Amino acid sequence: MSSVLITGGAGFLGQRLTRQLLERGFLAGPDGHPRAIDRIVLADVVAAPATTDPRVVNLVGDVADPAFAARIVDIDTTSIFHLAAIVSGMAEADFDLGMRINVDASRLLLDVSRGLGHQPTFVFASSIAVYGGELPSEVLPTTALKPQTSYGTQKAIVELLVGDYSRRGFVDGRALRLPTISVRPGKPNAAASGFISGIIREPLNGETAVCPVDPETRVCILSPSRAIDCLIAGHDVPARTLGTDRTVNLPGLSVTIGEMVAALERVAGSEVGGRIRWAREPKIERMVSGWPGRWDATRARDLGFPGDDSIDAIIRAHIAETQRA
C-alpha cells in the first residue's frame, strides 16, 4: 500500500499535482523503481473539488493541529508533498499566522513522518524568497540566505529542519526552492508576487492589471506545469544522488517585467498588452526586488529538473490551458 499526502491539496499547485499523479499512476519507491500510487490524501483548510477517482481522499482541517496531522499521515504514507503555506504578503501582515502554518505545521508534519519509522519521502515546497539583502547578480547555491521577509525566514527555517531530519534518517527530505510561479490561473492571492501572474492573466481576460513595480525589475519565474514536473522530479531523484544537501534551486527563467509585457504583446497583440496600468507600490517593490532575479540552477538541471524555454512559451501555454479549462 502506497499513500501520498499532499498538504495544500485544494490549492492551485496541489490540484495540478494531484491530476498529474493520478494520470501518471506511480512515484519512485526507495529502490528507485516505480511504485503504484494506491491513495492520494488531499489535506487542506478548504475542501478540494470532488473527484470520482477512488484513489483520492479529501480531508479538511488545520495542518498545524496535531490531531489533524495524525489523521492525514498513517503507516501507509510513503510520500508527502508539503505545499500548504501562508503566502508572502499574508505572512508579512500576520506574523503569528505565518509562524504557525509555515513553521509549526511543517515541523509537526516532519515529526509525524519521523514517527512512522520508515523514512517517507518528504518534498517541501520552499521558495526563492529565502534569499534577500545584498545579492550577487546571479545567486549561487553557495550564496548565504538573508531573507528580508517573514515568509522567506519561515521557509529557510523549514529547509534547515528538512536537512537535519534527513541527515538523521527521520525522513528522506527534499526542499525545492520554487521561483515565482507564473502564470498562475484564477484569482489573485495575497502573495506579494501575485502581480507577476496578474499582468499576463488579467489582460488576456480583457481586464486591466496593475503593475506595482518598475518594468526594469528582474524576476525569476517558473510555469505551473514545469513546477509540477519539478515537484515530481524532486520526489523521484534518488537519495544517494542528492547526498547531504537536500535543498535545490529549481530552474527559473530570468526576465524583466518589461520583457514579460513585451512578450504578452508579441503573443496576444498590443491591445492586450495595453491593459496594464503602472502604479508603483513601494512595499511590494521592496519585497520583490529583494528576491533573486537570476540564480544558478545547474544542479537542478543536472538532476533532471525541467525549466521553461522562454516567456513566450509560458504565455502560450497559459492561453492554451485557459482555453481547455
Place this chain on the structure above:
Amino acid sequence: MSSVLITGGAGFLGQRLTRQLLERGFLAGPDGHPRAIDRIVLADVVAAPATTDPRVVNLVGDVADPAFAARIVDIDTTSIFHLAAIVSGMAEADFDLGMRINVDASRLLLDVSRGLGHQPTFVFASSIAVYGGELPSEVLPTTALKPQTSYGTQKAIVELLVGDYSRRGFVDGRALRLPTISVRPGKPNAAASGFISGIIREPLNGETAVCPVDPETRVCILSPSRAIDCLIAGHDVPARTLGTDRTVNLPGLSVTIGEMVAALERVAGSEVGGRIRWAREPKIERMVSGWPGRWDATRARDLGFPGDDSIDAIIRAHIAETQRA
C-alpha cells in the same frame, strides 16, 4: 530601572559575563549612552554560585517552560544575553532535547521579549557550527549555511528568528557567531569541541589529555575573555550601525591542533606538551572538521569586536587566570 537577563547564567560564560558586567556597571542604552545596570537576573537550570552583590538575582528553572520565561523577563528587562544551550555533542545524542532548549526556548524568549513592547536588546550566542559541508578555505559572511549537526541547525534557525524579529521591530537582536572557545576552564563538557580546550587545560593540570583528531585539523578559536568582550561589544554596537544584517562572525584565531600543542610546549615546556595521547575518534573528527578552520571576521573587527593575537597569548592568559583562581 535597567535589568539584564543572562540565560545560562550559572555556566562558564554566563558567570564570566556577570562578573564583567558587575565590574563595568553599565551597558549602552538605545541612545548609545551608557545606562547603569540596576539588576542582573541569572537564569539557569542549576543555581549560580551565591554572590553578595545586591544587583544579582538567581533564578533556577527551565528556560523552555513558558511560566519560567515569564518570570525571568519583566517590564524592566532592557537587555538579554541568551547563552543557555544544549552543547553540540549532547544535541547530537538527544535530538528532542536540543530542539527544546536550542530552538523552542529561544523562540519563547524572543516572544516574551516581543511582548514587552520596548524592543529589548537581545544578544544571542550563536556558533561557528552553523557552517558545514563543503566550505571555501576561508568562510565569508556571504557563504551559505549548510550545518551538518543538529546543534548547528538549531543555532542557524534561531539566527533567522533573531533577524526577522529585529526586522519587524519586536526586539533589537544580535546573533553573534562564537568560534570554539578555548581555553575553557573546569571540567570537560559534552561539546564535540571540548578537546580543543582539554589538550591545553589537562596537561597544564598534570593530567593526560586525549586528542581525538589529527594534528593537521584546523580550528577557529576565541579565548574566554575576548568572547566576553565580544558579547558586550555585540550588545553595545548601535542598531543603525548593524543595519539589517544582525549576524556577526566574531574574530577567531585560525590554528591547527598541532600548532596549539607546539605553543603549549613553547609556553609550558615539553613535559607538559607530552601529556597528550592521540586517538582519533571518527565521530568527533567528522563534526569538528565540518566547521570552518578560518573565517573572515572583517565586519566584526570593523565594528570593534576584539580578537586574540596569538595562541601563545591565549595559553599564557589561561595560566594566569588559573593561578589567580
